[in-house]
Amino acid sequence: MRLTKIEDFSGCLKGIGLANNLNSFRLIQTCPQSEARAGELLTPHGAVPTPVFLPVGSQGAVKTLTPEEVKALGINMVLANTYHLYLRPGIGVIEKLGGLHKFMAWEQTILTDSGGYQIFSLAPLRRVSDEGVIFRSHIDGSQHHITPELIVQYQESLGADIIMALDECPTYDDSLEKVEEATERTHRWAERCQKAHQRRDQALYAIVQGGIFPQLRRQSAEYLTSLDFPGYAIGGLSLGEPKEVTLAMIEETVALLPESKPRYLMGVGSPEDIIEAIARGCDIFDSALPTRVARNGALFTWQGRRNISNAAYSQMEQPVVPGCNCYTCRNFSAAYLHHLFGCDELLAYRLATIHNLGFITDFMAKIRGAIEDGTFRSFKDNFLANYQPTDEQIRLSQKQKWRERRNFR
Amino acid sequence: MRLTKIEDFSGCLKGIGLANNLNSFRLIQTCPQSEARAGELLTPHGAVPTPVFLPVGSQGAVKTLTPEEVKALGINMVLANTYHLYLRPGIGVIEKLGGLHKFMAWEQTILTDSGGYQIFSLAPLRRVSDEGVIFRSHIDGSQHHITPELIVQYQESLGADIIMALDECPTYDDSLEKVEEATERTHRWAERCQKAHQRRDQALYAIVQGGIFPQLRRQSAEYLTSLDFPGYAIGGLSLGEPKEVTLAMIEETVALLPESKPRYLMGVGSPEDIIEAIARGCDIFDSALPTRVARNGALFTWQGRRNISNAAYSQMEQPVVPGCNCYTCRNFSAAYLHHLFGCDELLAYRLATIHNLGFITDFMAKIRGAIEDGTFRSFKDNFLANYQPTDEQIRLSQKQKWRERRNFR
Numbered sequence: 001m002r003l004t005k006i007e008d009f010s011g012c013l014k015g016i017g018l019a020n021n022l023n024s025f026r027l028i029q030t031c032p033q034s035e036a037r038a039g040e041l042l043t044p045h046g047a048v049p050t051p052v053f054l055p056v057g058s059q060g061a062v063k064t065l066t067p068e069e070v071k072a073l074g075i076n077m078v079l080a081n082t083y084h085l086y087l088r089p090g091i092g093v094i095e096k097l098g099g100l101h102k103f104m105a106w107e108q109t110i111l112t113d114s115g116g117y118q119i120f121s122l123a124p125l126r127r128v129s130d131e132g133v134i135f136r137s138h139i140d141g142s143q144h145h146i147t148p149e150l151i152v153q154y155q156e157s158l159g160a161d162i163i164m165a166l167d168e169c170p171t172y173d174d175s176l177e178k179v180e181e182a183t184e185r186t187h188r189w190a191e192r193c194q195k196a197h198q199r200r201d202q203a204l205y206a207i208v209q210g211g212i213f214p215q216l217r218r219q220s221a222e223y224l225t226s227l228d229f230p231g232y233a234i235g236g237l238s239l240g241e242p243k244e245v246t247l248a249m250i251e252e253t254v255a256l257l258p259e260s261k262p263r264y265l266m267g268v269g270s271p272e273d274i275i276e277a278i279a280r281g282c283d284i285f286d287s288a289l290p291t292r293v294a295r296n297g298a299l300f301t302w303q304g305r306r307n308i309s310n311a312a313y314s315q316m317e318q319p320v321v322p323g324c325n326c327y328t329c330r331n332f333s334a335a336y337l338h339h340l341f342g343c344d345e346l347l348a349y350r351l352a353t354i355h356n357l358g359f360i361t362d363f364m365a366k367i368r369g370a371i372e373d374g375t376f377r378s379f380k381d382n383f384l385a386n387y388q389p390t391d392e393q394i395r396l397s398q399k400q401k402w403r404e405r406r407n408f409r
Numbered sequence: 410m411r412l413t414k415i416e417d418f419s420g421c422l423k424g425i426g427l428a429n430n431l432n433s434f435r436l437i438q439t440c441p442q443s444e445a446r447a448g449e450l451l452t453p454h455g456a457v458p459t460p461v462f463l464p465v466g467s468q469g470a471v472k473t474l475t476p477e478e479v480k481a482l483g484i485n486m487v488l489a490n491t492y493h494l495y496l497r498p499g500i501g502v503i504e505k506l507g508g509l510h511k512f513m514a515w516e517q518t519i520l521t522d523s524g525g526y527q528i529f530s531l532a533p534l535r536r537v538s539d540e541g542v543i544f545r546s547h548i549d550g551s552q553h554h555i556t557p558e559l560i561v562q563y564q565e566s567l568g569a570d571i572i573m574a575l576d577e578c579p580t581y582d583d584s585l586e587k588v589e590e591a592t593e594r595t596h597r598w599a600e601r602c603q604k605a606h607q608r609r610d611q612a613l614y615a616i617v618q619g620g621i622f623p624q625l626r627r628q629s630a631e632y633l634t635s636l637d638f639p640g641y642a643i644g645g646l647s648l649g650e651p652k653e654v655t656l657a658m659i660e661e662t663v664a665l666l667p668e669s670k671p672r673y674l675m676g677v678g679s680p681e682d683i684i685e686a687i688a689r690g691c692d693i694f695d696s697a698l699p700t701r702v703a704r705n706g707a708l709f710t711w712q713g714r715r716n717i718s719n720a721a722y723s724q725m726e727q728p729v730v731p732g733c734n735c736y737t738c739r740n741f742s743a744a745y746l747h748h749l750f751g752c753d754e755l756l757a758y759r760l761a762t763i764h765n766l767g768f769i770t771d772f773m774a775k776i777r778g779a780i781e782d783g784t785f786r787s788f789k790d791n792f793l794a795n796y797q798p799t800d801e802q803i804r805l806s807q808k809q810k811w812r813e814r815r816n817f818r
Contacts, residue, residue, distance in 0.1 A: 060748065064755040066736070089723065089748040097726050097744055105740045314498065317506050327475070331514045335506055339469065339498040346473040346755060 023203035035281030043161035054286040083115025099159035112160035116167040148192040165193040179211035205231035221256035294352035300359040304388035326358030432612035444690035452570035463695040492524025508568035521569035574602035588620035614640035630665035642673040703761035709768040713797035735767030
C-alpha cells in the first residue's frame with residue numbers, strides 16, 4: 001500500500017475503519033450492581049482513564065491555573081470552547097500559532113465543545129434555521145453566522161483530540177413541539193458535521209438531545225447511534241429541571257447507546273450528581289462548577305461543600321480537608337485561606353481552585369478504583385451517606401454571586 | 410558562662426554585641442566609579458545577596474503567586490505589612506498559628522514594614538501625638554490606637570527577620586515646619602522602638618525622614634545613626650516629588666549613613682529608579698509597582714514597559730521578551746497573554762506578575778554581577794541607553810486604573 005498524501009492516508013484509514021486507532025475507547029471493567037464502568041480513552045495526546053472529570057478551560061485556560069498546575073493535579077484532559085475561542089482570540093489566530101495545544105501550552109488531551117450550548121445561552125440574539133444559526137456576540141454585539149460545517153472546520157483548525165457536533169439546545173421548560181423540532185434539527189446537523197469532518201486524528205462525538213421527554217431522548221439516542229459516532233454526549237440536562245428528571249433522562253438515553261462507545265454527560269460537575277450518573281453508565285463529565293464555586297470560597301470536603309469565609313475557619317490551624325494531598329491543603333491552614341478570601345487576594349481563588357479540582361480528581365480516581373475492585377456500590381452508598389449536598393438555595397445564591405462578578409473575574 | 414533563661418541569653422548577646430550574628434550585613438564589593446555596593450544580608454532564614462528587590466506581600470501573599478512560585482523566581486526575601494496584617498487577620502491569629510513565616514508558608518527571609526506609611530496614606534482619619542497615632546481602619550472605619558512600643562510588639566509576634574521602626578510620613582508638599590515636626594517625632598519613636606525591642610533574632614531598622622529638605626535629611630540620618638541601628642531605611646521619597654529631588658535626597662542621606670550597615674530605599678521599584686539609587690549606595694528596595702503594573706498588563710522588557718493589550722501583540726508567536734527565562738516567556742506566546750488579558754482571565758495577572766518579578770530579579774542579579782566585576786558603570790549606562798522610562802502620563806493613568814480596580818483585585 002503506497003501513500004502519497006495525508007489525504008490519501010486519511011481516506012484509507014476511514015475506508016478500512018482504522019480511525020479508532022488514533023482515538024479509541026476500551027472498557028476495562030463493568031460494575032455488576034449498576035451501570036458503572038471503568039475504561040480508557042486513547043487519544044493522540046495520551047491515555048485518559050474513565051470515568052473522568054474535565055476541568056473547563058473555555059477560553060483556553062482553566063481559570064486561575066497554569067497548565068503545569070492542572071497536570072500536577074493528575075488531570076490529563078481538559079475542555080475548551082469553540083464559541084468562546086471563535087469570538088476571542090479568533091480561530092485563525094490559534095491556527096496560525098500552531099493550534100490549541102500549543103497556544104495554551106497543554107500537551108495532554110483536549111476536548112472542544114462545539115459551542116452550541118453557549119450560542120443558545122450566552123448570545124443575546126439568535127436566529128436558527130436548518131442552515132445554521134445567526135447570532136450576536138455576547139461581548140460586542142457583532143453578528144455571526146455559523147453552520148454545522150463551519151463548526152467542524154473551526155474545531156479541525158483548533159485541533160482538539162475530541163470535537164463535538166453542533167446541537168440546538170432548548171431550555172428545560174420548552175414545549176414538546178419546540179424540543180422535538182430542536183432535536184430533529186440536532187440530528188440533521190450531526191449528520192452534516194459527520195460528513196464535513198476530515199481530520200481522522202480527531203474523534204467527533206454526537207450530542208443526544210430531547211429535553212425532558214423520554215420518547216424524544218430515546219429517538220435521539222437511537223437515531224444518532226445509527227450514524228455510528230465514536231462517542232456520544234448527553235446534552236440539554238442539568239439546566240434547571242428536578243434531579244430525578246435528570247437521572248431518568250440519563251437512564252432513558254444510556255439504555256440505547258452502544259456499550260462500546262464512551263458516554264459524555266455535559267455540564268454536570270457536583271460530586272453527588274457525578275456519582276449518580278456514573279452509576280447510570282456515564283464516563284465523561286465536564287462542568288465549571290468546581291472551579292466557579294471555588295472562586296466564591298466554596299470548598300469540597302467529604303462531608304459536603306464548606307464556605308471558607310465562615311468565621312469558624314478564621315483561626316483554624318488545620319487545612320480545609322485534613323489529610324488532603326492537594327498543594328493547598330499540604331501547605332496552608334484553613335485560617336490562611338479564610339484570610340486571603342477576606343482580603344480578596346487573587347491567590348485565594350487559585351488555592352481554592354486547586355483544592356476543588358484536586359478533590360474531584362481524587363474522587364474520580366477512587367470511583368475508578370472501586371469499579372475495578374467491584375466495590376462501587378458500597379463506595380457510592382458510603383459517599384452519599386456522608387456527603388451533604390448543597391441545598392438549592394445556596395446553589396442559586398452562589399450562581400447569582402458568580403453572575404455579578406463574571407465581568408471582572 | 411551559665412545561661413538559665415532565653416532572656417538571659419538575649420541580654421548577654423546584646424551586652425557583648427553579638428546580636429549581629431543572627432542578623433548581619435557584610436559588604437562584598439564596592440564600585441570604584443559610584444557608590445554602588447554588592448553585599449549580603451544574613452538572617453535566621455538565610456542569606457540574601459544585595460542589592461535586592463523585595464516583592465510586596467502586604468497581606469501575607471505576593472499578589473497572585475504561591476510562595477513556591479516566588480521562590481522559583483530566585484527570590485529569597487519578601488516584604489509584608491504590619492498595618493494590613495494587624496487589621497486582617499489580626500496579629501493574634503498569626504501568632505497563634507505559629508508566626509508569619511508559617512502562616513504564609515514562606516521559609517526564607519521576611520521584612521515587615523511597621524505600617525507607618527500606610528497609616529498616613531490609607532487610614533481615612535488619624536490623630537498623631539507624641540504618644541502614638543489614633544486612626545480609623547480603611548476597611549471598616551473601626552478606631553485603633555498604636556504606639557511605637559505596640560508596633561514593635563506586633564512585629565515581634567509576627568516574627569519577621571527584619572522589622573521597621575514606626576515613622577511619621579509627611580506628604581512631599583508639606584511645609585518645612587510640618588516636616589521638621591514629623592521628622593523629630595520619627596526620631597523619638599525610633600528611640601522608643603529600639604528600647605521596646607526584645608527579640609534578638611530580629612533586626613530593627615530605623616527610617617530616615619526629612620521630606621525634600623536637605624538639612625532635615627542630614628539631621629535625620631545623623632541622629633538615627635547615633636542610635637546605632639543594624640540597618641537604615643530611607644522613607645518618605647518617591648511620593649510625587651520630581652525625580653532629581655528624590656535622587657538628591659538619597660545622596661544627602663546616604664552620605665551620612667555608616668558604610669557597614671544596609672541601606673533600604675522604601676517604595677522604589679521601577680528599574681530606572683532602582684539602578685540610579687544603587688549608584689547612590691542603596692542596597693534594599695521594595696515596591697508594589699512591578700506586580701501592580703503587571704496586573705494592568707504592563708510588562709518589563711529591556712527597552713521599557715510594554716502594554717500587552719496593544720493590538721501589536723494579538724498574533725505574536727514569540728514571548729513578550731524573547732530569551733527571557735521566566736515561566737511565562739518559556740511557555741507562552743505574547744498572543745496568548747494578550748488573549749488572556751482580553752478575556753480578564755485571572756491567569757493573565759499571574760503570568761504577567763511572574764514575568765515582571767522574574768525580570769526585576771534578573772535585573773538585580775545582573776547589577777550585582779556588574780558590581781562584582783567592576784563593570785557597573787557601563788552596565789548602567791548601557792541599560793539606561795536602551796530602556797525607555799514610562800512617561801509620567803502613562804504612570805498616572807496606570808495608577809488611576811489600579812485605584813479603580815483595587816476594591817476587587
